[in-house]
Amino acid sequence: MSQDRLQYVVGMANQIAVNLLHGKQQTQCVNEISHHINRFWAPSMRAQLFEAADNENYQLEALVILALKQINN
């Protein structure tokens, strides 16, 4: 799978995290991020997110990494 493509989902996931992280406890942020991704992302995109998480060339926000546990693979 091409690098670009993983960067695309990484960018989107990080953008979601940055927009959801303010004014809340960490658990709530993590819940909101994982809920959002489960609800709006096609399974193929979520699979790419997991792939990127395993690849050190991609930088996921800390909250996204925490949210991965609750994201359906």
Place this chain on the structure above:
Amino acid sequence: MINFYDPKTETRSFSTKDLGTPVSKSNVKISLEIDGVTIVVPEGTSVLRAAAICDINIPKLCASDNLAAFGSCRLCAVEIEGMRGMPASCTTPVRAGMKVTTQNDQLAKLRRNIMELYISDHPLDCLTCSANGDCELQDMAGAVGLRQVRYGFEGKNHLDGATDDSNPYFSFDDSKCISCSRCVRACEEVQGTFALTVSGRGFDSRISAGQQQSFIESDCVSCGACVQACPTATLTEKSIIDHGQPDHSIITTCAYCGVGCSFRADMQGDRVLRMVPDKNGQANQGHSCVKGRFAFGYATHKDRITSPMIRDNIEQDWREVSWEEALAFAAKRLNSIQEQHGRNSIGAITSSRCTNEETYLVQKLVRAVFQNNNVDTCARVCHSPTGYGLKATLNESAGTQTFESVMATDVVLIIGANPTDAHPVFGSLLKRRLRQGAKLIVVDPRTIDIIDSPHTKAQHHLKLRPGTNVALLNALAHVIVDEGLADNDFIKSRCDDASFQQWYLHIKDPRHAPENTSEITGVAAEELRAAARLFANAHNGAIYYGLGVTEHSQGSSSVMAIANLAMVTGNIGREGVGVNPLRGQNNVQGSCDMGSFPHEFPGYRHVSEDDTRQLFEQEWQVSLDNEPGLRIPNMFEAAIHGDFKGLYCQGEDIAQSDPNTQHVQKALSSMHCIIVQDIFLNETAKYAHVFLPGSSFMEKNGTFTNAERRISRVRKLMPPLAGKEDWQVTVALAKALGYEMDYQHPSEIMDEIARLTPSFHGVSYEKLEQLGSIQWPCNDQSPLGTPIMHTKDFVGQQGKFAITEYVATPERANKRFPLLLTTGRILSQYNVGAQTRRTENQVWHDQDVLEIHPNDAEDRGINEGDWVGIASRAGTTALRARISQRMQPGVVYTTFHHPLSGANVVTTDNSDWATNCPEYKVTAVQAVKVDQPSVWQAEYAQFSQRQQQYLANKKSAKIAD
């Protein structure tokens, strides 16, 4: 006999009759006697109207029930017991116990004399006049029994008056003008443009556009209100002059913008002669704009494609084939793609230009036949953040009001919308309210027209930097909370306390104070505080917003911030307030309601909800996928990487309307089967393998849902040119793929929608016939529909405050790209322009231009009309310059109505964090003077030419498989 007036039944029972003066909304009832008949009407009604209600028709010329009474012609004179002389009934309000006589010898003589004077200065060519059979002057001459004109025609007259033909759609024949000033008043009162003037007095008074200009040179926006108001042939549609009077009429709905105006199509056989705004139209109340009123000629334009075509690949001639062959070809390709690349390798895009029923069928095709959820709609690129943001806060993905509600608003807040250009009929209503004294706050990077137009001025223009909406909205909320202006009762009784407390802590933080955000937004703190106070202290404050809010990397956050603002000030749940998204295309609301999003069934229910899915599985007799599908940008991304190969695209031109054109072109060129269903060979069709000819809104039955959630009928005016209505094409495609959809008429599709969708349970074509239109939710709780939402609760829940932190877009001006480009629309053209470019509307806007501030232009040596190259990190295009003070320095602006302008070559693939709605409104660019169009434009022009040739060869082409 006693006649009782009931405001609810009046409009329906007197459906098309002109009652002479506007309706009075007073609750006080007055009883009077007219020619011995007793009638009860609201206080403030004119004697003329009261008489007309009980079918006593007093002659009139200068009065019309959409204009304030003027009292100039005196034809409506009556006698009233106890009053001296013969007062004009149009300017005389009813009084309790009044006794009115409308007919006697005295009155008859007076009226005949008046008519005699008019006719002595009027050409007597009735038989050959374009208004013959539809002329109030002629009718009145008949009504008063005019038999002779004693003054002769030799005296001073205007019979040699000139004709002004400059407007492409109507002409002005001065010789027939009776100076009743109905046109002037319509332009002022109804349209709010003040383009017409009366010059001279008495006999010498004449009507002219602007200061003795021609119509086309004047400020006239060609709305047609004056033409409709004119009682003579002076202002007449050219189509009537050319073809004569209509023989029948059909009521239908405009297919352009989200106002959803109702029109009476005047027909001769199956030719549409003219479109006249429908007086009973609940969205537009008898008004219209240039697009719906006049720009319908595209439907019969020679570029219409009326037979199906196929080809193997996109560098090949098209081949004209039968419907069967085209559908079999499409089905075979889609099947083999799915066999090779899996179930998820195909999908579809629905259109906000198509009807609810058509959109519903496309998503049904995807879910039930393609067996995935890869369906999305062009609303993705405009209002998807509205769906997301309003659902998250107000628990329903829709605007809360009627358009009419603005007439009860005291302070109007407009953010990122340009109603006079993009939603003109609402713009006119709004201007009327502003002339009555409502206050206006505008948040926009540009100086839009409504800020300073005749007799309306904005109290505050917060001219922010593009991309800083959230910072500005947060600052408004901060001031309200900080200065104790919140509506605590509303918050306590209607909103979720936990979410409010959390939000309150967040928004109170000094980083949101206008003194601190002015750095970001460029808006001075004092001005912002003043605007916040004005809004918070209003008895009724209403927020209107458009694409300037949604098409940003924080579009969804802005929508939620708007909802927060409405809740914290208690401006939800009654007349005059609310959150009002102004939708771009006619059926954006409907296409979203109909389940066009990859994660939602019709009625905004997530595909993972088991109960809902089972309901659909039962009705459709298939099992359905419980995982969300791909959104449009995700489809493109997957296409470029070879996982997405087939697309059914109904009535949508993604190649022109979506951002980062080169990226889109790459995605489209990577697919194996693109099926385009449209009325023209649009830009997307140049990448297509199958072309299925679509039908215009005049050729089909269905419904549209406007920005007020109002469902209105679209009625077939003529048979579809290609033989099938669009919904029939989807049915046929499903059949070719082996799935039967059994409908005889779109009403049966609506019945299915109503069965499956709680907010539509009560909707049917029968009820639409009875009520004219229905605002959903319409069900057992509200059988007649719901004009104002959230009056008691938020669809069974409490309102939720959402935390909206400002996050700067990565798209920032820098050394290489020092300017910010923002995009928008203009009145005469519509969206990608496929329709309006094929009408005379071209005279107002024949190319997209780049608006640039004088300082920025000077820095770059750019003069008015120069070619300017515009480069972003996505691509380069070139446009002609227009130097404009409306811009702020550092910001440039263009529209994207013409394909070769390539405005979207420049826009990037940044998008809203929650919905992927593209960030059209902010692109960092550089602008330089150039002497020719860009490389992309040259290449694309060549590509288009090639594609036109492939089309021209369609009869002779052969195909391999």
